[in-house]
Amino acid sequence: MADTIDPARADDAPLTTSKHRSAAADAIAGKLGTPEDGDADTLIGRTVTIKRPRAELYAYWRDFTNLPTFMDNVERIERLDDRRTHWTVKAPGERTVEWTAVVTDEREGEYIAWASEEGADVPNSGRIEFRDAQGGRGTIVSATILYDPPAGVIGKIIAKMFQREPAIQARRDLRRFKQLMETGEVATGARNQRLLDEGKN
């Protein structure tokens, strides 16, 4: 970290925690790269510390077909080639949304950046970063996602539901990723399979 505050910024805090969300989104879009279409202006950021080695977490994440194990809303991810995957994701109202994501940048063991290709139901781009935590605490994992909430006819109602949903989902998914990596399982309060299937915790 530099020893002075970035002149364009008020402090050193991550842009995802800015009170000025749109300005932050603009700033991040510059660094992240944006989806090929759509006007991605909604920003989500979440960081967790996971007590496992950086290389192990990176490798698990880089095999994108692993992700539905802890991403509750993701129905399936198909691998198209080493850099492209097709995502099918549950959306409010029994719908699904789909897109093809392409890895736009990556560095082994450090970060993966992606963006959706043209024709995405929900244009999005993002970056997952892995850094060593201090004091032997494992790895700091940060997800930053920029997306364009679906608009249009039924627009506002869905948008209202949808706008919050990816933020909630992202933080819960990261918790499940942490649980899976640290404990080997995803915690549930359900008493048996029937209650688990009904989503009763």
Added chain:
Amino acid sequence: MRALAWHGKHDVRVDTVDDPEILNPRDAIIKITSTAICGSDLHLYDGYIPTMQSGDILGHEFMGEVVEIGSKSTLKKGQRVVVPFTISCGSCYHCGKHQYSACDNGLPADNQDIAMSLYGQPMSGLFGYSHMTGGYSGGQAEYVRVPFSDVGPIVVPDGVPDEKVLFLSDILPTGWMAAENAQIEPGDTVAVWGCGPVGLFAVQSAFLMGAERVIAIDHFPRRLELAKKFGAETINFEETSTYEALMEMTGGIGPDACIDSVGLEAHGFFIDNVIDQIKASTFLGTDRPHSIRQAILACRKGGRVSMPAVYGGFVDKFPLGAFMQKGLTLKTGQTHVQHYMPGLLNAIMEEKIDTTFLISHTLPLENAPDGYRMFHDKQNEVTKVVLKPGLERVEIDV
């Protein structure tokens, strides 16, 4: 199976429900042989704890026999185990520091949101204690699913009666940690508010840790008698002004360490209690913190306050000025049960600690609603109710 389910304020029933199953590799299924009603279960019974749902199975003090294990459990079928009330993964940073009740992973991801907004962080899961603590079915039942069974339950030797080890699940470690948090030094006078099970175990623990004097405060004569048996001096707050008595009994110094084992449902006709009770019943506040206020005022300058008592929300009129001006230290937290279990099991086996004196009533699980009513209404006579699954319901006069 049969299980004690919560249906609303002062409405608990023994229902027939689906059996538990192994869901995760580290799970085990325990067939309950003994389970107790905890003082903190009365907070649920009285409707003080939010996020309860009708049908939730209660109970977080239990032990029994291992009958099923997941592929990663280290338990063996047939072993007798006592299960800690905290559900902790044993793998995260906090578990690594033995801060088990601060476990990062005990709560299901979706249930962490409430704790995040109330407390800023998720805490460990708890058995049978609302959905903000994970929605886990409790042990006042014939069977229970125990997650992380490779790090939680402690195996007890055959031949030791349940009654001698059951309280390793919660109240004995809680009383012990309360005394440890009071950082007792030789020559100390320790004051203990509340002579329920945790307070009584804190009295015993304080003496074992070298306290010279322990002063126990309650208003139930039988509970004060029990404290006296362990060597405590007593104050009955209905007969005596607690602050004045503590000052006079300590030569005007105040107790070196104060332990609040009363918590959010303090009894007694004190003006702050009555106002807090009105606020609680109108949802303007939840906790009635009379005892912690008094502990802070009475504590000697530079002294230590330990708070094992359960608080859930916000308090009014916390004497922050007295706390700051006198330079007090406050230590608290849900109990790190797994950390204390092995040492306390040894102390029980070596007969340094006896916990069986506490049990005033043993009932069939089928009579659990009677047990709740008795424990709630007759706190003088009813010091601890132990429930036994598999027995016929009996008619008792409550």
